[in-house]
Amino acid sequence: MSQSLSRALQILIELGEGERSLDQVAASLEVHKTTAMRLLHTLEADRFVRRDDRQRYHLGSRLFALGGAALAQHAIRDVAQPHLTRLAAETGGQAVHLAGYENGAAIYLAKVESTHAVRMYSRVGLPAALHATAVGKVLVADLPPGEREAVISGIDFRPFTSRTIADAAGYREVLARTREQGWAEDAAEHEDFINCVGAPVRDETGRVVAAVSVSVPDVILPREGVRALVPQLLAATEAISADWAGRSS
Amino acid sequence: MSQSLSRALQILIELGEGERSLDQVAASLEVHKTTAMRLLHTLEADRFVRRDDRQRYHLGSRLFALGGAALAQHAIRDVAQPHLTRLAAETGGQAVHLAGYENGAAIYLAKVESTHAVRMYSRVGLPAALHATAVGKVLVADLPPGEREAVISGIDFRPFTSRTIADAAGYREVLARTREQGWAEDAAEHEDFINCVGAPVRDETGRVVAAVSVSVPDVILPREGVRALVPQLLAATEAISADWAGRSS
DNA sequence: TTCCTTCGTTGCGTACTGTGCAACGGCGAT
DNA sequence: ATCGCCGTTGCACAGTACGCAACGAAGGAA
Numbered sequence: 001m002s003q004s005l006s007r008a009l010q011i012l013i014e015l016g017e018g019e020r021s022l023d024q025v026a027a028s029l030e031v032h033k034t035t036a037m038r039l040l041h042t043l044e045a046d047r048f049v050r051r052d053d054r055q056r057y058h059l060g061s062r063l064f065a066l067g068g069a070a071l072a073q074h075a076i077r078d079v080a081q082p083h084l085t086r087l088a089a090e091t092g093g094q095a096v097h098l099a100g101y102e103n104g105a106a107i108y109l110a111k112v113e114s115t116h117a118v119r120m121y122s123r124v125g126l127p128a129a130l131h132a133t134a135v136g137k138v139l140v141a142d143l144p145p146g147e148r149e150a151v152i153s154g155i156d157f158r159p160f161t162s163r164t165i166a167d168a169a170g171y172r173e174v175l176a177r178t179r180e181q182g183w184a185e186d187a188a189e190h191e192d193f194i195n196c197v198g199a200p201v202r203d204e205t206g207r208v209v210a211a212v213s214v215s216v217p218d219v220i221l222p223r224e225g226v227r228a229l230v231p232q233l234l235a236a237t238e239a240i241s242a243d244w245a246g247r248s249s
Numbered sequence: 250m251s252q253s254l255s256r257a258l259q260i261l262i263e264l265g266e267g268e269r270s271l272d273q274v275a276a277s278l279e280v281h282k283t284t285a286m287r288l289l290h291t292l293e294a295d296r297f298v299r300r301d302d303r304q305r306y307h308l309g310s311r312l313f314a315l316g317g318a319a320l321a322q323h324a325i326r327d328v329a330q331p332h333l334t335r336l337a338a339e340t341g342g343q344a345v346h347l348a349g350y351e352n353g354a355a356i357y358l359a360k361v362e363s364t365h366a367v368r369m370y371s372r373v374g375l376p377a378a379l380h381a382t383a384v385g386k387v388l389v390a391d392l393p394p395g396e397r398e399a400v401i402s403g404i405d406f407r408p409f410t411s412r413t414i415a416d417a418a419g420y421r422e423v424l425a426r427t428r429e430q431g432w433a434e435d436a437a438e439h440e441d442f443i444n445c446v447g448a449p450v451r452d453e454t455g456r457v458v459a460a461v462s463v464s465v466p467d468v469i470l471p472r473e474g475v476r477a478l479v480p481q482l483l484a485a486t487e488a489i490s491a492d493w494a495g496r497s498s
Numbered sequence: 499t500t501c502c503t504t505c506g507t508t509g510c511g512t513a514c515t516g517t518g519c520a521a522c523g524g525c526g527a528t
Numbered sequence: 529a530t531c532g533c534c535g536t537t538g539c540a541c542a543g544t545a546c547g548c549a550a551c552g553a554a555g556g557a558a
Contacts, residue, residue: 001290001291001294002253002257002287002288002291002515002516003514003515003516003546004251004253004254004515004516004544004545004546005253005254005257005288005291005292006291006294008251008254008257009292009295009297012315013295013315016314016315016318016319017318018322019322021505021506022505022506023504023505023506031547032546032547032548033505033506033507033547034507034508034545034546034547034548035545035546035547037506037507038251038545038546039251039254041250042250042251042254042255042258043258045250045255046258046262047351047354047356048258050351050352051352055505055506058319058322059315059318059319060319060351060352061319061351061354061356061358061374061376062262062374063315063316063374064316064320064356064358064373064374065265065372065373065374065375066261066265066308066315066316066374067312067313067315067316067317067319067320067374068316068372068373068374069265069266069308070265070307070308070309070310070312070313070316071313071316073267073268073307073308100310102299102309102310103296103299103300103309105296105310107296107310107313109310123314123317124313124314124317125312125313125314125315125316125317127310250545251544251545252516252543252544252545253515253516253517253544253545270534271534271535272533272534272535280517280518281517281518282518282534282535282536283516283519283536283537284516284517284518286535287516287517304534304535
């Protein structure tokens with residue numbers, strides 16, 4: 001839509017991966033040095049990027065403040081945080097995630113790290129796959145039918161593991177089951193040897209505003225064991241929903 | 250430099266203060282609705298902004314990720330964090346700040362909240378006044394003379410309290426004293442009834458890479474009492490400097 | 499030292515792209 | 529059902545962002 005702005009945003013995204021020189025930026029944008037420089041200077045003037053003494057560009061301090069403000073605007077995060085911590089403790093130190101639906105994507109809003117040494121690749125702010133994660137299923141399952149179909153048709157059913165749902169038909173079945181039982185499962189569909197269960201947080205009108213999931217490596221609990229965590233998960237999401245509904249007080 | 254980008258950045262800054270409608274954005278930018286809309290759509294496409302069901306615009310989830318990445322790129326923060334926490338505990342639960350110099354400004358990089366009920370206005374990512382804070386003095390004092398003078402001439406010596414340094418001459422004296430004694434003071438120059446001491450963190454070449462300060466309300470300790478904290482402060486900054494110098498291992 | 503390479507910076511003409519106007523349409527309120 | 533508000537679309541104009549080419553500074557090699 002706006003060419004120069006779009007290019008500038010790409011710069012920011014790329015700088016998120018690490019420092020870059022002017023030439024590197026220009027090359028990856030496929031524009032002339034001059035163009036890259038003008039954008040970088042504009043970004044620098046408002047502290048969105050920073051230049052070190054070696055002329056390398058980094059993300060600037062304004063993004064600290066905006067990142068903090070963005071998180072603060074997702075009030076659900078503050079409400080949920082203590083419940084997430086407690087859920088993690090109750091389930092034996094498993095990884096717990098909170099995700100929200102935004103603009104056709106599920107985004108991780110908060111995370112409690114597992115106390116086990118098994119690392120999972122996820123990070124606050126990054127999107128979660130809609131078809132291969134428990135939170136993705138929960139969030140899509142409750143969309144109004146029209147928007148839900150639009151989202152489904154936009155999904156790239158790329159397989160992450162051999163168990164990843166491979167097409168829209170299978171996905172629709174899973175969504176229906178999710179709505180019926182009130183929770184969703186991810187049986188090693190995103191990462192091999194990791195099973196998850198997820199459940200929705202609802203506002204006072206019953207609409208889903210976020211999703212919570214617990215992720216457990218196979219070596220710690222088999223799939224049936226993870227399913228046994230569902231009651232604790234639902235207790236947590238219901239508590240968050242209650243707090244959220246009464247937040248104005 | 251780049252008009253449309255500059256306008257888009259203003260949008261992000263304003264959204265950091267709270268949600269806005271399309272018309273509000275257009276009005277504050279003093280541009281036509283169409284223009285504001287195009288910028289917002291471009292920002293939305295890359296998840297820098299988010300639209301809720303009431304057509305209000307908010308900061309988007311991409312800023313979570315970029316904010317986190319920006320913080321992670323300031324490696325000094327991770328090195329310093331444990332020392333800041335310890336310093337806060339050793340000084341009786343005072344507020345402790347870490348700030349870096351960036352592009353003509355001092356920026357708070359990390360903060361340990363005071364355990365006392367007295368609130369201070371500061372926030373990670375926001376700039377600190379160069380002439381009225383201990384960290385500002387420490388960071389400017391050690392700049393190379395040429396850049397230092399350029400920065401000083403750019404300072405607006407606006408008074409925050411009756412004790413705020415009022416002109417460049419007085420500021421230069423204070424900077425000289427800061428260099429001699431290796432630490433700086435803020436005697437209620439920024440906020441009435443709050444005294445601070447600050448000291449530099451240096452890399453292996455001796456260059457200042459950051460500054461640490463302790464802030465204490467008058468009601469808890471008088472000015473002389475705060476000065477008595479300097480040895481503990483210096484112990485902390487020296488420990489951070491040592492860790493920073495040896496970080497490659 | 500001196501030369502050479504590399505990389506960031508500047509001036510400028512072109513045309514592309516961002517801009518504002520005006521008209522449309524959807525939605526909520528009265 | 530009608531009105532009015534606010535977001536959206538098409539379009540013509542010119543302002544602005546673009547790339548070229550030449551300059552200048554910094555670092556390395558000979």
